[in-house]
Amino acid sequence: MVFKMKFIKKSPWILHYDGSSCNGCDIEVLACLTPLYDIERFGAINTGNPKHADLLLITGSVNEQNISVVKQLYEQMPNPKAVVAIGVCAATGGIFKDCYNVQGGVGEVIPVDIYVPGCAARPEAIIEGVVLALNKLERRKSPRKDA
Amino acid sequence: MGKRTIVPFGPQHPVLPEPIHLDLALEDETVIEAIPSIGFVHRGLEKLVEKKDFQEYTYVAERICGICSFMHGMGYCMAVENIMSLTVPDRAEFLRTIWAELSRIHSHLLWLGLLADSIGFESLFMHCWRMREQILDLFDMTTGGRVIFSVCKIGGVRKDIDEEKLKRIVDVLNNIEDELRSLTSVFLEEQSIKGRLSGVGVLSQADAFGLGAVGPMARASGIVTDTRTLGYSAYPHVKFNIITAQEGDCFARTKVRIEEIFEAISIIRQCAALIPSDTLIAEPVKGLPKGEYFARLEQPRGEVIYYVKANGTKFLDRMRVRTPTFANLPALLQTLKGSELADVPVLVLTIDPCISCTER
Numbered sequence: 001m002v003f004k005m006k007f008i009k010k011s012p013w014i015l016h017y018d019g020s021s022c023n024g025c026d027i028e029v030l031a032c033l034t035p036l037y038d039i040e041r042f043g044a045i046n047t048g049n050p051k052h053a054d055l056l057l058i059t060g061s062v063n064e065q066n067i068s069v070v071k072q073l074y075e076q077m078p079n080p081k082a083v084v085a086i087g088v089c090a091a092t093g094g095i096f097k098d099c100y101n102v103q104g105g106v107g108e109v110i111p112v113d114i115y116v117p118g119c120a121a122r123p124e125a126i127i128e129g130v131v132l133a134l135n136k137l138e139r140r141k142s143p144r145k146d147a
Numbered sequence: 148m149g150k151r152t153i154v155p156f157g158p159q160h161p162v163l164p165e166p167i168h169l170d171l172a173l174e175d176e177t178v179i180e181a182i183p184s185i186g187f188v189h190r191g192l193e194k195l196v197e198k199k200d201f202q203e204y205t206y207v208a209e210r211i212c213g214i215c216s217f218m219h220g221m222g223y224c225m226a227v228e229n230i231m232s233l234t235v236p237d238r239a240e241f242l243r244t245i246w247a248e249l250s251r252i253h254s255h256l257l258w259l260g261l262l263a264d265s266i267g268f269e270s271l272f273m274h275c276w277r278m279r280e281q282i283l284d285l286f287d288m289t290t291g292g293r294v295i296f297s298v299c300k301i302g303g304v305r306k307d308i309d310e311e312k313l314k315r316i317v318d319v320l321n322n323i324e325d326e327l328r329s330l331t332s333v334f335l336e337e338q339s340i341k342g343r344l345s346g347v348g349v350l351s352q353a354d355a356f357g358l359g360a361v362g363p364m365a366r367a368s369g370i371v372t373d374t375r376t377l378g379y380s381a382y383p384h385v386k387f388n389i390i391t392a393q394e395g396d397c398f399a400r401t402k403v404r405i406e407e408i409f410e411a412i413s414i415i416r417q418c419a420a421l422i423p424s425d426t427l428i429a430e431p432v433k434g435l436p437k438g439e440y441f442a443r444l445e446q447p448r449g450e451v452i453y454y455v456k457a458n459g460t461k462f463l464d465r466m467r468v469r470t471p472t473f474a475n476l477p478a479l480l481q482t483l484k485g486s487e488l489a490d491v492p493v494l495v496l497t498i499d500p501c502i503s504c505t506e507r
Contacts, residue, residue: 018165020188023503024213024294026165027257031283034260034276048160065186066166069158095210098198101191120213120294 009138011043012130015053017073019106020096021060024120025087029057032130037123039130050076055133057126059086061093062109063101074110080140082113082133086126091115151179156491158187163495165502173488181483181491183476189506193466200461201227201436205300211468212504213294214257215446217250219504220299223466225379226442226455227301233430237381239303241422244381245316246289246298248411248418252323253282254447255404255411258499259334262401265492266343271333278326281319288312303429313419320412331405344398348482348494351395360478361471362449364498367403368395374445385417397497404499435459446471448499470504 018026032039033046047053050073062070074083085106088094093102106112113136116129152173158166166187172180195207208223209216221243228235235243260275283293289308290296298305308316334340350360355368365372366389373389375382390406392399436457443452449471456465475498482494 017159018188018503020190021503022210022213022216022295023165023501024210024216027213027294031276031280034280035273036277036280050159060188061190063187063189065189066158069166069187073159095207096190096192096195099191099195101189119210120292122293 009134011045012054012134012137013045013047013052014039014055014057014130015047015050015073015077016057016059017070019058019060019066019070019090020063020102021087021089022120025059025089025118028120028123029059029086029126032123032126037127039127042127042131042134044130051078053077054081054137055130056081056083057086057130058083058090058106058112061089061096061102061104062106063103067103067109070106070109080137082137082140083110084114084116084126084129084133085112086116086129087121088117088119091117094119150174154488156495160492163500165500167495167500167502169483169491169495171483171488171491176488178483178486178488178491181480183480185502185506187506188503192507193468196463196466198462201457201463202301202432202461204463204466206297208466209295209297209299211470211507212501214254214501215250215448215504216295217246217299218444218446218451219468220297221247221380222442222444222451222453222468223455224299224301225444226440226453227436227457229440229442230436230438230455230457231301231432231434233302233432235303236425236427236430237423238307238425239428240381241384241418242304242308242428243299244385245308245415245418245422246286246304247380248414249282249285249316251411251447252408253279253286254499255408256282258404258447258496259330259401262493262496265496266340268340271330274330278323278330281323285316285319288315300429302432303427305429307426307428313422317416317419320415324409324412327405327408334401334405341398343493344401345394345396347397347490348486348497349394349396350478350482352393354481355395355478358477358481359474360449361474362446362499363400363403363407364449364475364478366391367399369393372450374443374450377443379442379444381418381421382414384421385414387414397493400497435461436463448472448501448504449474451504468504468507470501470507472498472501472505475500476505
Protein backbone atom coordinates (compact mmCIF):
# COMPACT_ATOMS: atom_id res chain seq x y z
CA MET A 1 0.00 0.00 0.00
CA VAL A 2 1.39 3.38 -0.95
CA PHE A 3 0.55 6.31 1.30
CA LYS A 4 0.58 9.87 0.13
CA MET A 5 3.09 11.36 2.48
CA LYS A 6 2.09 14.98 2.14
CA PHE A 7 0.50 15.04 5.56
CA ILE A 8 3.76 14.17 7.28
CA LYS A 9 5.24 17.45 6.19
CA LYS A 10 2.34 19.23 7.85
CA SER A 11 2.89 17.57 11.18
CA PRO A 12 6.28 16.02 11.74
CA TRP A 13 6.88 14.46 15.13
CA ILE A 14 10.31 14.88 16.52
CA LEU A 15 12.42 12.50 18.56
CA HIS A 16 15.38 14.09 20.26
CA TYR A 17 18.36 12.13 21.51
CA ASP A 18 21.45 13.46 23.22
CA GLY A 19 24.44 11.53 21.91
CA SER A 20 27.34 12.80 23.93
CA SER A 21 26.79 16.50 23.59
CA CYS A 22 27.49 19.13 26.22
CA ASN A 23 23.79 20.07 26.59
CA GLY A 24 24.29 23.30 24.68
CA CYS A 25 22.59 22.04 21.52
CA ASP A 26 20.03 20.06 23.53
CA ILE A 27 18.65 23.07 25.30
CA GLU A 28 18.58 24.90 21.98
CA VAL A 29 16.52 22.05 20.50
CA LEU A 30 14.12 22.41 23.43
CA ALA A 31 14.18 26.20 23.02
CA CYS A 32 12.91 25.68 19.46
CA LEU A 33 9.78 24.11 20.90
CA THR A 34 9.06 26.93 23.33
CA PRO A 35 7.19 30.21 22.74
CA LEU A 36 9.90 32.40 21.19
CA TYR A 37 10.80 30.08 18.31
CA ASP A 38 7.74 27.87 18.50
CA ILE A 39 8.43 25.11 16.01
CA GLU A 40 4.92 23.89 16.76
CA ARG A 41 3.63 26.39 14.21
CA PHE A 42 4.99 23.92 11.63
CA GLY A 43 3.01 21.20 13.36
CA ALA A 44 6.08 19.70 15.01
CA ILE A 45 5.75 18.07 18.40
CA ASN A 46 8.45 16.58 20.58
CA THR A 47 7.73 12.96 21.32
CA GLY A 48 9.52 10.50 23.55
CA ASN A 49 8.50 7.49 21.54
CA PRO A 50 10.59 6.50 18.51
CA LYS A 51 7.63 4.62 17.04
CA HIS A 52 5.70 7.87 16.76
CA ALA A 53 8.54 9.92 15.33
CA ASP A 54 9.25 11.09 11.78
CA LEU A 55 12.39 13.07 12.46
CA LEU A 56 15.33 12.10 14.61
CA LEU A 57 17.27 15.05 16.01
CA ILE A 58 20.65 13.96 17.31
CA THR A 59 23.08 16.17 19.17
CA GLY A 60 26.60 15.17 20.09
CA SER A 61 28.91 12.50 18.80
CA VAL A 62 28.75 8.74 19.19
CA ASN A 63 30.78 6.71 21.66
CA GLU A 64 31.17 3.10 22.69
CA GLN A 65 28.23 3.16 25.07
CA ASN A 66 25.59 5.02 23.05
CA ILE A 67 26.32 3.56 19.61
CA SER A 68 23.77 0.77 20.12
CA VAL A 69 21.19 3.19 21.54
CA VAL A 70 21.44 5.46 18.49
CA LYS A 71 21.14 2.50 16.11
CA GLN A 72 18.20 1.09 18.03
CA LEU A 73 16.32 4.41 18.06
CA TYR A 74 16.84 4.78 14.33
CA GLU A 75 15.68 1.26 13.60
CA GLN A 76 12.58 1.64 15.76
CA MET A 77 11.36 4.64 13.80
CA PRO A 78 8.86 3.82 11.03
CA ASN A 79 9.57 4.72 7.42
CA PRO A 80 9.80 7.28 5.94
CA LYS A 81 12.17 8.97 8.35
CA ALA A 82 14.90 11.57 8.31
CA VAL A 83 17.84 12.32 10.57
CA VAL A 84 19.07 15.79 11.47
CA ALA A 85 22.50 15.97 13.12
CA ILE A 86 22.68 19.09 15.25
CA GLY A 87 25.87 20.88 16.14
CA VAL A 88 29.43 20.38 15.07
CA CYS A 89 29.89 17.42 17.48
CA ALA A 90 27.19 15.47 15.66
CA ALA A 91 28.89 16.23 12.36
CA THR A 92 32.51 15.39 13.15
CA GLY A 93 33.06 15.23 16.89
CA GLY A 94 33.89 18.93 17.01
CA ILE A 95 36.05 20.14 19.85
CA PHE A 96 35.93 16.66 21.39
CA LYS A 97 37.20 14.93 18.24
CA ASP A 98 40.52 14.06 19.90
CA CYS A 99 38.92 12.60 23.04
CA TYR A 100 39.57 8.92 23.53
CA ASN A 101 35.91 8.02 23.89
CA VAL A 102 34.58 9.89 20.87
CA GLN A 103 34.23 7.87 17.69
CA GLY A 104 33.20 10.73 15.43
CA GLY A 105 30.00 12.10 14.00
CA VAL A 106 26.59 10.47 13.98
CA GLY A 107 27.09 9.78 10.27
CA GLU A 108 29.43 6.91 11.21
CA VAL A 109 26.49 4.91 12.55
CA ILE A 110 23.28 5.96 10.80
CA PRO A 111 22.57 7.84 7.55
CA VAL A 112 22.23 11.57 8.23
CA ASP A 113 20.14 13.78 5.96
CA ILE A 114 20.88 17.26 7.24
CA TYR A 115 23.84 18.59 9.20
CA VAL A 116 23.17 21.75 11.22
CA PRO A 117 26.41 23.61 11.99
CA GLY A 118 27.21 25.58 15.12
CA CYS A 119 28.58 25.25 18.62
CA ALA A 120 26.02 25.55 20.03
CA ALA A 121 23.70 25.51 16.99
CA ARG A 122 21.31 28.44 17.13
CA PRO A 123 17.56 27.77 17.14
CA GLU A 124 17.17 29.56 13.80
CA ALA A 125 19.65 27.12 12.25
CA ILE A 126 17.93 24.14 13.84
CA ILE A 127 14.54 25.20 12.48
CA GLU A 128 16.08 25.65 9.05
CA GLY A 129 17.54 22.15 9.29
CA VAL A 130 14.19 20.68 10.28
CA VAL A 131 12.43 22.40 7.39
CA LEU A 132 15.04 21.10 4.93
CA ALA A 133 14.68 17.61 6.39
CA LEU A 134 10.91 17.81 5.89
CA ASN A 135 11.40 18.44 2.19
CA LYS A 136 13.56 15.33 2.01
CA LEU A 137 10.96 13.41 3.98
CA GLU A 138 8.25 14.36 1.54
CA ARG A 139 10.24 13.14 -1.42
CA ARG A 140 10.83 9.86 0.33
CA LYS A 141 7.37 8.48 -0.27
CA SER A 142 8.32 4.83 -0.51
CA PRO A 143 10.16 3.14 2.34
CA ARG A 144 13.89 3.57 2.22
CA LYS A 145 15.86 0.67 0.82
CA ASP A 146 18.81 1.06 3.13
CA ALA A 147 16.71 1.06 6.29
CA MET B 148 4.37 -8.21 48.53
CA GLY B 149 4.43 -8.67 44.80
CA LYS B 150 7.06 -10.27 42.65
CA ARG B 151 10.21 -8.26 42.13
CA THR B 152 10.47 -6.78 38.65
CA ILE B 153 13.12 -4.66 37.01
CA VAL B 154 11.97 -1.63 35.04
CA PRO B 155 14.57 0.07 32.88
CA PHE B 156 14.45 3.89 32.97
CA GLY B 157 16.35 5.65 30.20
CA PRO B 158 18.73 6.28 28.52
CA GLN B 159 16.17 7.76 26.15
CA HIS B 160 13.16 8.89 28.18
CA PRO B 161 10.59 11.66 27.63
CA VAL B 162 11.45 13.58 30.82
CA LEU B 163 15.17 13.26 30.39
CA PRO B 164 16.86 15.71 28.10
CA GLU B 165 20.03 13.74 28.71
CA PRO B 166 20.83 10.05 28.77
CA ILE B 167 21.18 8.28 32.09
CA HIS B 168 20.08 4.74 32.69
CA LEU B 169 18.51 3.48 35.92
CA ASP B 170 17.45 -0.07 36.58
CA LEU B 171 14.54 0.23 38.99
CA ALA B 172 13.89 -2.87 41.07
CA LEU B 173 10.19 -2.76 41.89
CA GLU B 174 7.91 -4.57 44.25
CA ASP B 175 4.41 -3.74 43.11
CA GLU B 176 4.66 -0.01 42.47
CA THR B 177 7.35 0.71 45.02
CA VAL B 178 10.98 1.16 44.11
CA ILE B 179 13.18 -1.09 46.24
CA GLU B 180 16.45 -0.19 44.67
CA ALA B 181 17.76 1.93 41.85
CA ILE B 182 20.92 0.87 40.06
CA PRO B 183 22.40 3.57 37.84
CA SER B 184 24.57 2.92 34.83
CA ILE B 185 26.30 5.88 33.32
CA GLY B 186 28.77 6.51 30.54
CA PHE B 187 26.46 7.51 27.69
CA VAL B 188 27.91 11.01 27.55
CA HIS B 189 31.46 10.23 28.58
CA ARG B 190 33.89 11.92 26.22
CA GLY B 191 37.09 11.90 28.22
CA LEU B 192 37.72 15.61 27.98
CA GLU B 193 39.98 15.75 31.03
CA LYS B 194 42.61 13.98 28.96
CA LEU B 195 42.39 16.69 26.32
CA VAL B 196 44.77 18.81 28.45
CA GLU B 197 47.51 16.81 26.78
CA LYS B 198 46.48 18.00 23.34
CA LYS B 199 45.23 21.56 23.89
CA ASP B 200 47.40 24.15 25.60
CA PHE B 201 46.25 25.74 28.84
CA GLN B 202 44.77 28.82 27.17
CA GLU B 203 42.91 26.87 24.49
CA TYR B 204 41.59 24.54 27.12
CA THR B 205 39.26 27.28 28.42
CA TYR B 206 37.04 26.53 25.42
CA VAL B 207 36.96 22.84 26.29
CA ALA B 208 36.20 23.62 29.95
CA GLU B 209 33.25 25.73 28.86
CA ARG B 210 31.89 22.80 26.93
CA ILE B 211 31.87 20.45 29.91
CA CYS B 212 28.25 21.48 30.14
CA GLY B 213 26.16 23.82 28.04
CA ILE B 214 23.87 24.93 30.87
CA CYS B 215 26.45 26.18 33.36
CA SER B 216 28.98 26.79 30.62
CA PHE B 217 30.14 30.18 31.87
CA MET B 218 30.86 28.97 35.39
CA HIS B 219 32.89 26.02 34.12
CA GLY B 220 35.08 28.39 32.16
CA MET B 221 35.29 30.68 35.17
CA GLY B 222 36.31 27.84 37.54
CA TYR B 223 39.05 26.68 35.23
CA CYS B 224 40.33 30.23 34.74
CA MET B 225 40.30 30.85 38.50
CA ALA B 226 42.45 27.76 39.08
CA VAL B 227 45.02 28.70 36.41
CA GLU B 228 45.08 32.36 37.52
CA ASN B 229 45.86 31.30 41.06
CA ILE B 230 48.70 29.04 39.89
CA MET B 231 50.18 31.87 37.83
CA SER B 232 49.45 34.49 40.56
CA LEU B 233 47.60 36.70 38.11
CA THR B 234 45.37 39.37 39.58
CA VAL B 235 42.12 39.76 37.72
CA PRO B 236 41.06 43.42 37.32
CA ASP B 237 38.19 44.47 39.58
CA ARG B 238 35.90 45.30 36.73
CA ALA B 239 36.42 41.85 35.23
CA GLU B 240 35.55 40.24 38.58
CA PHE B 241 32.26 42.16 38.67
CA LEU B 242 31.51 41.27 35.05
CA ARG B 243 32.18 37.61 35.82
CA THR B 244 29.81 37.78 38.78
CA ILE B 245 27.09 39.35 36.64
CA TRP B 246 27.38 36.66 33.98
CA ALA B 247 27.59 33.92 36.59
CA GLU B 248 24.41 35.08 38.31
CA LEU B 249 22.63 35.50 34.97
CA SER B 250 23.61 31.89 34.26
CA ARG B 251 22.12 30.87 37.59
CA ILE B 252 18.82 32.56 36.72
CA HIS B 253 18.74 30.93 33.30
CA SER B 254 19.59 27.53 34.72
CA HIS B 255 16.97 27.69 37.47
CA LEU B 256 14.27 28.89 35.07
CA LEU B 257 15.18 26.06 32.73
CA TRP B 258 14.91 23.61 35.60
CA LEU B 259 11.55 25.01 36.75
CA GLY B 260 10.28 24.49 33.21
CA LEU B 261 11.52 20.91 33.09
CA LEU B 262 9.94 20.24 36.48
CA ALA B 263 6.59 21.55 35.26
CA ASP B 264 6.97 19.40 32.15
CA SER B 265 7.72 16.30 34.22
CA ILE B 266 4.49 16.68 36.18
CA GLY B 267 2.58 17.29 32.96
CA PHE B 268 2.00 21.02 33.43
CA GLU B 269 2.78 21.96 29.85
CA SER B 270 1.71 25.62 29.89
CA LEU B 271 3.84 26.38 32.95
CA PHE B 272 6.82 24.81 31.17
CA MET B 273 6.24 27.20 28.26
CA HIS B 274 5.99 30.21 30.59
CA CYS B 275 9.28 29.40 32.33
CA TRP B 276 11.08 28.97 29.04
CA ARG B 277 9.56 32.16 27.66
CA MET B 278 11.02 34.06 30.61
CA ARG B 279 14.33 32.31 30.18
CA GLU B 280 14.60 33.59 26.62
CA GLN B 281 14.89 37.13 28.00
CA ILE B 282 18.04 36.10 29.88
CA LEU B 283 19.42 34.45 26.75
CA ASP B 284 18.76 37.70 24.90
CA LEU B 285 20.90 39.46 27.51
CA PHE B 286 23.70 36.97 26.87
CA ASP B 287 23.28 37.52 23.17
CA MET B 288 23.44 41.28 23.63
CA THR B 289 26.51 41.29 25.89
CA THR B 290 28.55 38.43 24.42
CA GLY B 291 27.11 37.37 21.08
CA GLY B 292 26.35 33.81 22.16
CA ARG B 293 23.20 32.29 23.59
CA VAL B 294 24.34 29.30 25.60
CA ILE B 295 28.08 28.96 25.13
CA PHE B 296 29.71 32.34 24.88
CA SER B 297 33.43 31.92 25.61
CA VAL B 298 33.73 35.31 27.25
CA CYS B 299 35.92 34.22 30.16
CA LYS B 300 39.62 33.97 29.60
CA ILE B 301 42.64 33.48 31.77
CA GLY B 302 43.44 36.84 33.34
CA GLY B 303 40.01 38.43 32.93
CA VAL B 304 37.17 38.62 30.47
CA ARG B 305 37.02 39.17 26.76
CA LYS B 306 34.21 41.70 26.52
CA ASP B 307 33.05 44.69 28.49
CA ILE B 308 29.48 45.59 29.34
CA ASP B 309 29.01 49.34 28.92
CA GLU B 310 26.74 51.57 31.03
CA GLU B 311 23.85 51.42 28.60
CA LYS B 312 23.87 47.63 28.50
CA LEU B 313 24.15 47.41 32.30
CA LYS B 314 21.06 49.56 32.54
CA ARG B 315 19.29 47.33 30.06
CA ILE B 316 20.22 44.25 32.11
CA VAL B 317 18.75 45.80 35.26
CA ASP B 318 15.59 46.83 33.39
CA VAL B 319 15.06 43.34 32.00
CA LEU B 320 15.65 41.84 35.44
CA ASN B 321 13.08 44.18 37.02
CA ASN B 322 10.62 42.96 34.46
CA ILE B 323 11.52 39.31 35.07
CA GLU B 324 11.19 39.79 38.82
CA ASP B 325 7.58 40.94 38.40
CA GLU B 326 6.73 38.07 36.11
CA LEU B 327 8.46 35.62 38.39
CA ARG B 328 6.35 36.68 41.35
CA SER B 329 3.18 35.58 39.58
CA LEU B 330 4.91 32.38 38.50
CA THR B 331 6.03 31.74 42.07
CA SER B 332 2.46 31.77 43.29
CA VAL B 333 1.66 29.04 40.77
CA PHE B 334 4.59 26.89 41.85
CA LEU B 335 4.17 27.36 45.58
CA GLU B 336 0.41 27.69 46.04
CA GLU B 337 -1.19 25.68 43.26
CA GLN B 338 -2.77 22.61 44.83
CA SER B 339 -1.95 20.11 42.06
CA ILE B 340 1.75 21.01 42.15
CA LYS B 341 1.84 20.82 45.93
CA GLY B 342 0.19 17.43 45.72
CA ARG B 343 2.86 16.11 43.36
CA LEU B 344 5.83 17.57 45.23
CA SER B 345 5.10 17.80 48.95
CA GLY B 346 6.39 14.91 50.98
CA VAL B 347 7.89 13.24 47.91
CA GLY B 348 11.51 12.13 48.03
CA VAL B 349 12.35 13.35 51.50
CA LEU B 350 16.08 13.62 52.16
CA SER B 351 16.79 14.10 55.85
CA GLN B 352 19.43 16.53 57.00
CA ALA B 353 21.60 13.70 58.31
CA ASP B 354 21.37 11.83 55.00
CA ALA B 355 22.10 14.95 52.98
CA PHE B 356 25.20 15.54 55.10
CA GLY B 357 26.29 11.92 55.16
CA LEU B 358 25.86 11.39 51.43
CA GLY B 359 27.65 14.62 50.61
CA ALA B 360 24.82 16.43 48.86
CA VAL B 361 25.67 19.91 47.59
CA GLY B 362 23.88 23.00 46.35
CA PRO B 363 20.10 23.41 46.46
CA MET B 364 19.73 19.70 47.24
CA ALA B 365 21.64 20.14 50.54
CA ARG B 366 20.14 23.57 51.27
CA ALA B 367 16.60 22.21 50.89
CA SER B 368 17.44 19.67 53.60
CA GLY B 369 18.45 22.36 56.04
CA ILE B 370 22.23 22.42 55.52
CA VAL B 371 23.60 25.95 55.31
CA THR B 372 26.22 25.62 52.61
CA ASP B 373 27.13 28.00 49.85
CA THR B 374 30.57 28.23 48.27
CA ARG B 375 29.93 31.85 47.30
CA THR B 376 30.53 32.79 50.93
CA LEU B 377 34.20 31.86 50.43
CA GLY B 378 34.46 35.20 48.72
CA TYR B 379 35.79 34.52 45.26
CA SER B 380 35.27 36.95 42.40
CA ALA B 381 33.10 39.96 43.36
CA TYR B 382 31.02 38.12 45.96
CA PRO B 383 32.74 39.74 48.98
CA HIS B 384 31.38 43.10 47.81
CA VAL B 385 27.73 42.08 47.63
CA LYS B 386 25.20 41.02 50.24
CA PHE B 387 23.12 37.92 49.72
CA ASN B 388 21.23 35.38 51.79
CA ILE B 389 21.75 31.66 51.75
CA ILE B 390 18.33 30.20 51.03
CA THR B 391 17.51 27.10 53.00
CA ALA B 392 14.44 25.00 53.72
CA GLN B 393 13.89 22.32 56.33
CA GLU B 394 11.54 19.81 54.71
CA GLY B 395 13.99 18.16 52.32
CA ASP B 396 11.27 17.10 49.87
CA CYS B 397 10.78 17.97 46.19
CA PHE B 398 8.65 20.96 47.17
CA ALA B 399 11.42 22.38 49.37
CA ARG B 400 13.91 22.00 46.54
CA THR B 401 11.59 23.90 44.22
CA LYS B 402 11.13 26.62 46.83
CA VAL B 403 14.88 27.02 47.37
CA ARG B 404 15.57 27.35 43.67
CA ILE B 405 12.83 29.94 43.14
CA GLU B 406 14.11 32.04 46.04
CA GLU B 407 17.62 31.77 44.65
CA ILE B 408 16.49 33.43 41.44
CA PHE B 409 15.38 36.46 43.46
CA GLU B 410 18.72 36.47 45.30
CA ALA B 411 20.59 36.30 42.00
CA ILE B 412 18.60 39.26 40.68
CA SER B 413 19.51 41.23 43.79
CA ILE B 414 23.22 40.32 43.42
CA ILE B 415 23.27 41.53 39.81
CA ARG B 416 21.60 44.79 40.84
CA GLN B 417 24.24 45.38 43.51
CA CYS B 418 27.01 44.54 41.04
CA ALA B 419 25.60 46.96 38.46
CA ALA B 420 25.65 49.70 41.10
CA LEU B 421 29.09 48.90 42.52
CA ILE B 422 31.04 48.05 39.38
CA PRO B 423 34.26 50.12 39.15
CA SER B 424 34.53 52.30 36.10
CA ASP B 425 38.12 51.50 35.08
CA THR B 426 38.62 50.22 31.59
CA LEU B 427 40.97 47.32 32.24
CA ILE B 428 39.17 44.03 31.81
CA ALA B 429 42.04 41.56 31.40
CA GLU B 430 45.62 41.18 32.64
CA PRO B 431 48.02 39.99 29.95
CA VAL B 432 49.14 36.42 30.53
CA LYS B 433 52.91 36.08 30.80
CA GLY B 434 54.85 32.92 31.40
CA LEU B 435 53.64 29.39 31.91
CA PRO B 436 51.83 27.88 34.88
CA LYS B 437 53.69 25.70 37.36
CA GLY B 438 52.07 24.29 40.48
CA GLU B 439 48.68 23.01 41.50
CA TYR B 440 45.46 24.51 42.77
CA PHE B 441 41.96 23.61 43.86
CA ALA B 442 39.29 26.11 42.82
CA ARG B 443 35.81 25.88 44.31
CA LEU B 444 32.78 27.77 43.17
CA GLU B 445 29.02 27.61 43.43
CA GLN B 446 27.21 26.56 40.29
CA PRO B 447 23.42 26.53 39.93
CA ARG B 448 23.54 22.86 40.89
CA GLY B 449 25.98 23.19 43.75
CA GLU B 450 29.64 23.23 44.53
CA VAL B 451 32.06 22.41 41.73
CA ILE B 452 35.72 21.69 42.36
CA TYR B 453 38.46 22.22 39.83
CA TYR B 454 41.86 20.69 40.33
CA VAL B 455 44.59 21.84 38.00
CA LYS B 456 48.18 20.64 38.04
CA ALA B 457 50.65 22.41 35.80
CA ASN B 458 54.23 21.45 35.11
CA GLY B 459 55.73 24.61 33.63
CA THR B 460 55.02 23.75 30.01
CA LYS B 461 52.05 24.96 28.03
CA PHE B 462 50.30 21.64 28.46
CA LEU B 463 48.84 20.87 31.87
CA ASP B 464 49.60 17.66 33.72
CA ARG B 465 46.10 17.10 35.00
CA MET B 466 42.74 18.77 35.13
CA ARG B 467 40.01 17.27 37.23
CA VAL B 468 36.45 18.41 37.83
CA ARG B 469 34.14 17.24 40.60
CA THR B 470 30.71 18.33 39.44
CA PRO B 471 27.65 18.88 41.66
CA THR B 472 25.44 16.26 39.99
CA PHE B 473 28.04 13.62 40.70
CA ALA B 474 27.96 14.59 44.38
CA ASN B 475 24.17 14.51 44.40
CA LEU B 476 23.74 11.08 42.78
CA PRO B 477 24.13 9.08 46.04
CA ALA B 478 21.45 11.29 47.62
CA LEU B 479 19.20 10.67 44.62
CA LEU B 480 19.57 6.90 44.95
CA GLN B 481 18.72 7.23 48.64
CA THR B 482 15.52 9.19 47.92
CA LEU B 483 14.53 6.77 45.16
CA LYS B 484 14.40 3.87 47.62
CA GLY B 485 10.84 3.40 48.74
CA SER B 486 9.37 5.92 46.29
CA GLU B 487 6.49 5.23 43.93
CA LEU B 488 7.31 4.41 40.30
CA ALA B 489 5.23 7.38 39.13
CA ASP B 490 7.36 9.75 41.20
CA VAL B 491 10.68 8.59 39.74
CA PRO B 492 10.79 11.16 36.88
CA VAL B 493 10.07 14.01 39.32
CA LEU B 494 12.68 12.74 41.78
CA VAL B 495 15.35 12.41 39.12
CA LEU B 496 14.59 15.94 37.99
CA THR B 497 14.65 17.57 41.41
CA ILE B 498 18.38 16.99 41.82
CA ASP B 499 18.66 19.04 38.62
CA PRO B 500 20.72 16.39 36.90
CA CYS B 501 23.41 17.49 34.53
CA ILE B 502 24.69 14.25 33.08
CA SER B 503 27.12 15.83 30.70
CA CYS B 504 28.91 17.49 33.66
CA THR B 505 28.91 14.26 35.58
CA GLU B 506 30.40 12.11 32.87
CA ARG B 507 32.48 14.73 31.08
